[in-house]
Amino acid sequence: MQNVINEQDGAFSRRDFIKASAAVSIGTLGMTSRVFAAGSDTIRVGFIGCGGQGTSNAIDCLKSSDGVELVAMADIFQDRVDHSMARMLKAGVGDRVKVNNDRIFLGFDAYKKVLALPDVDIVLLTTPPGFRADQLAAAIEAGKHVFMEKPVAVDPVGIRSIIDSAAKAEKKGLSIVAGTQQRRMPQYIEVIKRVHDGQIGRIVAGQCYWNWGEQNWHFHKRQAQWSDMEWQIRCWPYFTWLSGDHICEQHVHNLDVINWAVGSHPVQCLAVGGRQVRTGPQYGNIYDHFGVEYEYPEGVRVLSMCSQIKGTTERVCEEVVGTKGSTYTTRGVGYIKGENAYKYEGPRVRATQQQHADLIKSVRDGKPINEAKRVAESTMTAIMGRISAYTGRALKWDWVMQASKLDLRPPEYKLGDLPVQPVAMPGKTPLV
Amino acid sequence: MAKCVSNKSSRRDFIKASAAASLGVLAFQSDRIFAAGSDKIRVGLVGCGGRGTGAATNCVESSQNVEIVAMGDLFRDQLDKSLARLSRKVDDKVSVTDDTSFTGFDAYKKVLACDIDMVILATPPHFRPIQLRAAIEAGKHVFMEKPVGVDPVGIRSVIESAELAKQKGLAIVAGTQRRHQNDYLEIMKRVHNGDIGEPKAGQCYWNQGDLWVSRATENWKKKQALGWSDMEWQIRNWLFLAWLSGDHIVEQHVHNLDVINWAMGSHPVQCLGLGGRQVRTEPQYGNIFDHFTVEYEYPNGARVLSICRQIPGCTNSVSERVIGTKGQCYTHGSTGYIEGSKPYKYDGKSPDPYVQEHADLIASIRSGNVLNEGRRVAESTLTAIMGRMSAYTGRALKWDWVMKASKLDLRPPSYEFGDLPMRPVAVPGKTPLV
Numbered sequence: 088m089q090n091v092i093n094e095q096d097g098a099f100s101r102r103d104f105i106k107a108s109a110a111v112s113i114g115t116l117g118m119t120s121r122v123f124a125a126g127s128d129t130i131r132v133g134f135i136g137c138g139g140q141g142t143s144n145a146i147d148c149l150k151s152s153d154g155v156e157l158v159a160m161a162d163i164f165q166d167r168v169d170h171s172m173a174r175m176l177k178a179g180v181g182d183r184v185k186v187n188n189d190r191i192f193l194g195f196d197a198y199k200k201v202l203a204l205p206d207v208d209i210v211l212l213t214t215p216p217g218f219r220a221d222q223l224a225a226a227i228e229a230g231k232h233v234f235m236e237k238p239v240a241v242d243p244v245g246i247r248s249i250i251d252s253a254a255k256a257e258k259k260g261l262s263i264v265a266g267t268q269q270r271r272m273p274q275y276i277e278v279i280k281r282v283h284d285g286q287i288g289r290i291v292a293g294q295c296y297w298n299w300g301e302q303n304w305h306f307h308k309r310q311a312q313w314s315d316m317e318w319q320i321r322c323w324p325y326f327t328w329l330s331g332d333h334i335c336e337q338h339v340h341n342l343d344v345i346n347w348a349v350g351s352h353p354v355q356c357l358a359v360g361g362r363q364v365r366t367g368p369q370y371g372n373i374y375d376h377f378g379v380e381y382e383y384p385e386g387v388r389v390l391s392m393c394s395q396i397k398g399t400t401e402r403v404c405e406e407v408v409g410t411k412g413s414t415y416t417t418r419g420v421g422y423i424k425g426e427n428a429y430k431y432e433g434p435r436v437r438a439t440q441q442q443h444a445d446l447i448k449s450v451r452d453g454k455p456i457n458e459a460k461r462v463a464e465s466t467m468t469a470i471m472g473r474i475s476a477y478t479g480r481a482l483k484w485d486w487v488m489q490a491s492k493l494d495l496r497p498p499e500y501k502l503g504d505l506p507v508q509p510v511a512m513p514g515k516t517p518l519v
Numbered sequence: 520m521a522k523c524v525s526n527k528s529s530r531r532d533f534i535k536a537s538a539a540a541s542l543g544v545l546a547f548q549s550d551r552i553f554a555a556g557s558d559k560i561r562v563g564l565v566g567c568g569g570r571g572t573g574a575a576t577n578c579v580e581s582s583q584n585v586e587i588v589a590m591g592d593l594f595r596d597q598l599d600k601s602l603a604r605l606s607r608k609v610d611d612k613v614s615v616t617d618d619t620s621f622t623g624f625d626a627y628k629k630v631l632a633c634d635i636d637m638v639i640l641a642t643p644p645h646f647r648p649i650q651l652r653a654a655i656e657a658g659k660h661v662f663m664e665k666p667v668g669v670d671p672v673g674i675r676s677v678i679e680s681a682e683l684a685k686q687k688g689l690a691i692v693a694g695t696q697r698r699h700q701n702d703y704l705e706i707m708k709r710v711h712n713g714d715i716g717e718p719k720a721g722q723c724y725w726n727q728g729d730l731w732v733s734r735a736t737e738n739w740k741k742k743q744a745l746g747w748s749d750m751e752w753q754i755r756n757w758l759f760l761a762w763l764s765g766d767h768i769v770e771q772h773v774h775n776l777d778v779i780n781w782a783m784g785s786h787p788v789q790c791l792g793l794g795g796r797q798v799r800t801e802p803q804y805g806n807i808f809d810h811f812t813v814e815y816e817y818p819n820g821a822r823v824l825s826i827c828r829q830i831p832g833c834t835n836s837v838s839e840r841v842i843g844t845k846g847q848c849y850t851h852g853s854t855g856y857i858e859g860s861k862p863y864k865y866d867g868k869s870p871d872p873y874v875q876e877h878a879d880l881i882a883s884i885r886s887g888n889v890l891n892e893g894r895r896v897a898e899s900t901l902t903a904i905m906g907r908m909s910a911y912t913g914r915a916l917k918w919d920w921v922m923k924a925s926k927l928d929l930r931p932p933s934y935e936f937g938d939l940p941m942r943p944v945a946v947p948g949k950t951p952l953v
Contacts, residue, residue, distance in 0.1 A: 291842050292720030294814065294822055298791070300948075357726075357836075359810040359828050361795030364946055376793040376947075378812020380722060380824055386847070388722055388840075390814055390824040394793055398948030399913025402791065406822075408719050410844040413820070424820075479833025512798050513810075514728075514832030 130447050133159040133207040133231070135198045135222060137171035139305070140236055141213030143439065144266065145171070148211060148234065149180040151443035156183050159190040159204055161197035162214075163320060168193070195500040198222050202229040208450060209234060209262075215323040216331050216466075217495065220245035220252075223459070227252045227261060232450050234443060236266040238339045238466040239459070241331035243487055244494035246467045253459030262455040264446040265462035267343045268438035271445070274421030274431035275344065278414050282348050286427035287409030290349060293389040295341035295405040297333075302365055302375070302397040304333075309369065315505040316497070325371030327473075327508065328495035332373040334360075334476070335469040338393040342472075343465035344405045344416060345381070345389050352464045353381035353389070353471070355483045360476030362510055364396045372510045379472040391472060479513030493519045560881055563589035563630040563638045563659075565650060567601030570664055571641030573873070574694065575605060578639060578662065579612035581877035586612050589619040589633040591626030593642075593754060598622060624934040631657040637690075637884065640664065643757040644765050644900075645929065648673035651680045651893070655689055660884050662877060664694040666773045666900040667893075669765035671921055672928035674901045681893025690889035692880035693896035695777045696872035699879055702855045702865035703778065706848050710782050714861040716845030718783055721823035723775035723839040725767075728831035729799065731758050739803035749939035750931070759805030761907075762929035762942065766807040768794075768910070769903040772827040776906075777899035778839040778850060779815070779823050786898040787815035787823070789917045792910035796944055798830045806944045813906035825906060913947030927953040 130152070134145050137160055149155050157175070162168050168191055175184050192200040198214070201207060202225055212222050212235040220240045226233050233256070240246045256263050269275045282290070307322045323329035330336040346352050360377035362370075376394035383389065392402075404417035412425020422430040449456040471487045474480075497505055560582070564575045567590055579585045587605060592598040598620055605613045621629040627650045631638060638654050640647055640663040647667045654661050661684070668674045684691050697703045710718070735756060742752040757763035764770040780786050794811035810828040817823065838851040846859015857863040870878075883890040905921045908914075931939055 288844070291844070292822070298793075302948075357724075357826070357834060359794075359812055359826055361797035361810060363795030363797075364948060376795060378793050378824075378826060380826065386842075388720070388824070388842075390722075390822065392791070392793055392812060392814065394913070394947075396913050396948045400791060400915040402915070408822075410716070410719070479828070479830055481834035513828075514798060514830045 128154065128451075130155045130208050130450060131158045131206050132156065133161070133201040133204060133210040135161045135201055135210055135212050136214030136218070137162040137167045138213065141211060142171040142174045144211050144213050144234065144236065144443070146175055146178045146180055147437075147440045148443040148447075149175070149183040151440045152447040155447060156185045158185055159192070159201045159207060160186050161192040161201045163194060163197065165193055199225060202226055202231060208232060209446065212236065215320065215329040216336065217241045217323075217329040220248040223252045223263070224248055227256045227259065230259060230261065232262040232446065232455075234264050234266070234446050237343070237462060238331050238335045238469060239265060239462050240466055240470070241328060241335060242470060242493040242495045243467065243491040246463050246470065246488070249463040249466075250460055253457055253463065256455070256459065257457055260453075260455050261457075262446055262449045263457050263459040264442050265458045266439075266442065267340060267458075267462055267465065268442055269340060269344050269416075269418075270347065270458075271436060271438040271441040272418070272421075273433055273436055274419070275416055277431045277433070278416055278421040278423060278429070279344075279348050281423055281427065281429060282407055282409070282414060283350070286411070286429070287407065287413060287423060287425060288411030290387050290407055290409050292387060292408040293345050293348070293406060295338075295345050295389065295391050296402040297338040297341055297393040298400060298402045299337070299393075299395050300397050300399060300401050302395055304395065306370075314502045315507075316502045319371070319505060319507070322371065325373050327373055328497065330373065331466070331470060332473050333395050334374075334377045334379075334393050334473045335466065338377070338391065339466055339469040341403070341405050342381075342391065342468045343462065345407070346465050346468060348405070348407045348414065349383045349387060349389075351384050352468055353383050353484055355481060356381045356471050356475050357481040358472045358476035359479075359513070368507070372508050374476065374511070377472060377476050379475065381468065381472070474518070477511035477513065477516045478518045480518050491519060558584070560585045560637055560884065561588045561635045562586065563591070563633055563635040564601070565591045565627040565630050565638055565640050566642030566646075566664075567592040567598045568641065570694075571639065572601040572604050574639050574641050574662065574664060574877075575601075576608050577871075577873045578877040578881075579609050581874045582881040585881060586614055588614050589621075589630045589635055590615050591621040591630040593622065593624060593626065595622050628653060631659060636660060637662065637880075643754065643763040644770065645669050645673075645757075645763045648676035648680070651677055651691075655680045655684045655687065658687060658689065660690040660880070660889070662692050662694070662880055665777075665896060666765055666769045666903060667693060667896050668900050668904070669762060669769060670904060670927040670929045671901065671925040674897050674904065674922070677897040677900075678894050681891060681897065684893060685891055688887075688889060689891075690880055690884050691891050691893040692876055692883075693892045694876065695774060695892075695896055695899065696876050697774060697778055697850075698781070698892070699876040700872035701867055701869055702853070703850055705865045705867070706850060706855045706857060706863065707781055709857055709861070709863055710841060710843070710848055711784065714846065714857055714863065715841065715843030715848055715859055717819065718817070718821050718841050718843045720821055721779050721782070721839070721841040723772075723779050723823065723825050724836045725772040725775055725827040726833065726835045727771075727829055727837065728833070728835065729829055735759060735803040748936040749941070750936045753805070753939060753941070756803070756805060759803070759807050760941070761805075761807055762931070764807065765900075765904060766907050767829050768808075768811045768813070768827050768907045769900060772811070772825065773900055773903045775837070775839050776815075776825065776902045777896070779841065780899050780902060782839075782841045782848070783817045783821065783823075785818050786902055787817050787905070787918055789915060790815045790905050790909050791915040792906045793947070794910035806942055808910065808945070811906060811910050813909065815902065815906070908952070911945035911947065911950045912952045914952050925953060
């Protein structure tokens with residue numbers, strides 16, 4: 088492949104560095120920063136899940152910091168890898184893409200092959216969310232630092248796995264950064280800092296929305312040669328076992344902000360939802376709208392709405408209401424109304440790059456960042472809302488977190504038959 | 520028993536005197552006319568279904584010297600069933616004869632032509648605006664069931680009729696019985712006194728299982744077996760047709776929305792709704808949704824979450840909550856309390872509010888200081904209608920636009936038994952905003 092640049096020498100010495108780093112990180116952590124001091128050493132990235140969002144992340148990662156190279160890629164499908172490679176070259180990061188043909192892995196176990204490469208420092212986990220939990224566990228087991236896209240799971244079993252992996256990563260001194268980029272946008276940081284400082288008083292309520300007119304997001308018409316499994320994976324947003332439904336796949340951003348502002352995950356929820364417009368079988372089994380009430384500690388209730396319906400009013404933002412004022416945040420805007428009015432007017436940050444820069448710096452400095460538990464809780468917030476809407480049942484956080492046995496993984500991972508799970512029917516769909 | 524056309528002059532004179540007086544020296548006149556329950560209140564019932572019959576029973580039980588004297592319904596069988604039920608329960612307060620019972624689409628006009636002081640309007644909500652107008656024009660006091668319309672055109676008519684009633688000194692009480700319920704009254708008084716501080720948010724719910732399942736199934740069979748016309752099927756199955764019931768957000772949830780408007784002291788200024796028909800999808804269930812979520816925004820920026828659902832096997836709740844800067848109130852049918860800096864729990868008597876609303880109405884008629892809830896219940900109904908329209912179209916809506924500019928008018932081309940294709944189930948993003 089002409090777009091593959093030969094791997095540089097030095098892998099061997101890097102292995103030694105990594106081992107030293109891993110060993111040291113358990114003990115005298117500060118010393119590890121020597122290894123990656125001042126960008127003097129190259130960070131090598133393995134890329135698992137080469138779709139659109141994954142490729143955006145790879146580009147952001149490579150642009151975010153000096154001395155970063157992409158050295159391996161994994162996907163189920165060759166065409167996704169090719170497309171991703173072409174995009175990266177077009178984006179002007181070709182000089183940092185150093186992926187030999189023998190470092191391109193295909194298939195369901197491709198991620199294991201990337202993780203087995205000893206010179207890979209960081210992996211990008213950007214496959215559909217249904218794969219995240221198992222891949223994170225393997226990545227931490229393999230001693231890799233991780234960037235992973237949100238959401239990080241689709242069911243409570245997956246969330247518990249993420250939280251286990253987070254604890255293991257902490258013990259191993261590994262960083263995990265999650266793609267909830269609002270956490271790195273200064274308008275969010277400044278507004279929520281003021282909420283935590285009490286500038287809107289005691290929080291009494293909130294609202295958040297991802298109401299969107301895009302009805303065919305990442306839709307792929309089924310091709311005759313595709314097996315059930317291939318169709319579902321290529322059209323993954325429309326299958327709950329892969330995306331978690333759009334409340335999980337998209338709205339998790341807004342719920343993460345609410346959890347951040349309130350300083351807690353919710354304690355219970357009640358939801359309604361359905362599939363009113365996007366009803367054809369080509370759209371898999373997800374809903375097109377949800378309405379959820381989340382109750383937080385001390386009786387704070389938050390309204391959540393999300394929809395993906397063409398021709399409807401769009402609204403993507405968060406609001407937190409306190410006794411002395413309220414917040415409004417969305418991408419690009421953050422302000423407080425009330426006694427302590429405030430508007431962020433500082434510079435913008437490319438948060439999608441910043442998250443990679445932070446991750447790489449943490450690796451170089453030997454000061455791990457670990458966002459996995461936090462993003463697992465935000466993802467669980469969304470999952471809980473979905474389960475409540477699907478079953479029609481009010482749900483308690485503790486039950487979902489500790490007792491729910493919902494595990495959406497298919498019987499086996501191979502390109503073959505896989506009947507589509509029926510669309511959920513509140514009152515009939517069992518609570519598992 | 521008096522016929523409708525006879526024995527009316529003296530009573531009509533009373534009413535007229537009362538109406539005339541109400542424009543001027545009201546208290547003086549009315550005391551004379553209905554002093555101490557000395558004169559009988561004669562009531563006509565329009566709409567003899569379950570709730571109509573219940574309201575008539577509540578009405579005659581509520582006060583001394585009240586009598587049902589005329590009845591009207593579209594269907595003879597409904598009227599007969601209702602009369603039998605009334606006769607069993609409150610026989611001594613029912614004086615309805617063949618001459619004072621009417622059927623057909625214009626039955627209400629005939630009831631209004633009878634020698635009655637007051638009429639109970641309890642047909643499906645669709646008919647309310649037309650029948651209220653006729654009742655007020657005929658000079659009758661009115662008890663009307665909620666909701667009081669199904670579309671903005673109907674709501675504007677109800678507001679006009681309420682205005683006309685005010686001019687004529689006629690009472691209008693609506694079947695939003697929480698307004699006549701002691702615990703609600705005491706809690707709302709405290710909310711308005713500032714006991715929970717400034718309202719900042721709220722929630723209200725009408726989440727219940729299914730209803731009218733066997734009736735819908737039976738009606739669907741009868742439609743085929745007996746050859747019912749579209750119109751007959753739809754009216755007998757009215758709960759499930761949006762043009763007749765307004766959908767369940769209007770038909771039921773209006774109660775909770777009315778309480779929120781009451782607490783907030785205003786109708787909302789805008790809303791955004793979502794909803795669908797996820798479980799109850801069979802054709803016998805007409806064209807209504809089975810769930811809605813709506814966010815209502817009030818003038819001070821407070822947002823209220825509304826959820827309503829009619830799906831069996833789900834978590835149920837019918838209640839309202841308002842959160843203020845100093846506390847919150849929670850009301851739940853027959854119980855309610857305030858938490859916060861000024862906690863309160865009502866522990867006084869709780870008379871049946873379905874009876875109390877009639878007692879209050881009749882007392883107001885007798886005192887001459889008439890109640891007129893027409894505008895208030897029209898606004899609460901429009902709150903629900905606005906939520907439905909938003910969910911049906913997928914569009915955020917402003918109150919002022921819905922109240923003043925929307926041309927939505929769900930009336931059929933004509934009121935007669937015949938063909939009436941069912942409107943399609945709403946599809947957000949496609950269903951036009953009218």
